[in-house]
Amino acid sequence: MNRTDSAPVYLACAIILSNLSFPPLPLPMIVTSLTFAITLAAPCFAAQLRPGLTVPTLTQVRGILALLEAPIISTLVSRAALPAEASLYSNGGQDLLAYIAKKEKVASSAGRFDYGTLEYPFTLPLVRPDRTTNKNTFPPGRFHQDTFSPNSNLTTFYINTLVPLIQAANVAAGSSSVFFHMASPTPADVDAKYNLDATLLALLSHRASIGKIVAESKFASNTTGFIPLIESKDVSTIRILLTNTTQESVVLATADAAAQEVANAWGEAQTFPVEVQMAFTSSVQEAVAKLFRELIDVTTLVEVKYLLQRLN
Numbered sequence: 001m002n003r004t005d006s007a008p009v010y011l012a013c014a015i016i017l018s019n020l021s022f023p024p025l026p027l028p029m030i031v032t033s034l035t036f037a038i039t040l041a042a043p044c045f046a047a048q049l050r051p052g053l054t055v056p057t058l059t060q061v062r063g064i065l066a067l068l069e070a071p072i073i074s075t076l077v078s079r080a081a082l083p084a085e086a087s088l089y090s091n092g093g094q095d096l097l098a099y100i101a102k103k104e105k106v107a108s109s110a111g112r113f114d115y116g117t118l119e120y121p122f123t124l125p126l127v128r129p130d131r132t133t134n135k136n137t138f139p140p141g142r143f144h145q146d147t148f149s150p151n152s153n154l155t156t157f158y159i160n161t162l163v164p165l166i167q168a169a170n171v172a173a174g175s176s177s178v179f180f181h182m183a184s185p186t187p188a189d190v191d192a193k194y195n196l197d198a199t200l201l202a203l204l205s206h207r208a209s210i211g212k213i214v215a216e217s218k219f220a221s222n223t224t225g226f227i228p229l230i231e232s233k234d235v236s237t238i239r240i241l242l243t244n245t246t247q248e249s250v251v252l253a254t255a256d257a258a259a260q261e262v263a264n265a266w267g268e269a270q271t272f273p274v275e276v277q278m279a280f281t282s283s284v285q286e287a288v289a290k291l292f293r294e295l296i297d298v299t300t301l302v303e304v305k306y307l308l309q310r311l312n
């Protein structure tokens with residue numbers, strides 16, 4: 001802990017000591033001030049318990065990003081099997097976010113958003129950032145938690161761009177309402193829709209947040225290049241150094257191939273007529289192309305934001 005981190009602990013100790021007065025304080029005052037002191041001190045002790053996380057190589061991280069393509073695309077195709085009415089996403093998607101909030105409370109208590117999971121909630125406070133100290137120097141290659149989450153960018157893109165593309169794919173499939181574990185799905189199955197939306201958003205967030213690991217990996221292999229740029233907050237050169245257009249083409253091409261394969265398999269399973277199949281597959285490909293372009297951009301943003309705080 002550095003000095004700033006210690007401040008709440010000193011304050012907490014002061015509160016605890018002030019309870020030892022004579023004559024004793026009334027019980028409700030003692031309970032309230034002790035609860036306050038514990039709340040204040042807990043994050044500092046929790047921060048000390050953080051494990052040192054060494055990041056994988058860039059090749060390994062790219063492998064992880066590639067593995068996430070299949071679940072993202074298959075969830076998108078499953079979502080396109082149900083109508084995506086604009087009314088479900090009005091007012092900035094507040095109903096969807098309220099739905100996600102309930103799930104995230106449960107997920108949080110199970111440790112989903114703990115330090116190092118690279119899962120960041122849409123509706124809850126984020127994990128505290130790391131700070132480099134003399135005792136904990138965060139050498140290059142060690143994950144260093146920052147304060148940025150890609151979730152508001154992803155939510156905006158999801159509601160404004162992806163939902164209309166999902167709806168277009170659903171219309172191409174004959175405005176179907178197919179959900180594999182429901183006996184008689186109807187367009188009113190809001191829970192089924194929001195459940196898939198929430199799953200898809202969580203996958204997108206996880207994929208983009210892995211950009212933090214990509215950034216650490218790149219930082220570790222080129223500290224002399226990055227450190228002066230971070231110190232001078234040279235965002236545009238940092239972005240240029242992080243960008244690899246050859247890798248972007250690989251990502252976009254494999255995502256397109258996967259989109260075609262999953263959409264075809266989905267249509268075959270439902271014995272779509274040929275024209276319906278073609279229309280459905282091409283609209284899924286269009287949605288996936290826009291989605292992965294956005295994902296690359298948001299992942300790059302995550303990388304830039306991570307590095308800007310790397311020396312904090």
Ligand SMILES: O=C(O)C(=O)C[C@]1(C(=O)O)C=C[C@@H](O)C=C1
Pocket residue numbers: 062065214242243244245247248251295296297299300303
């Ligand atoms: O693989 C990388 O080098 C990354 O930075 C990840 C990623 C991506 O999102 O897939 C993002 C930016 C790069 O230009 C290329 C690919």
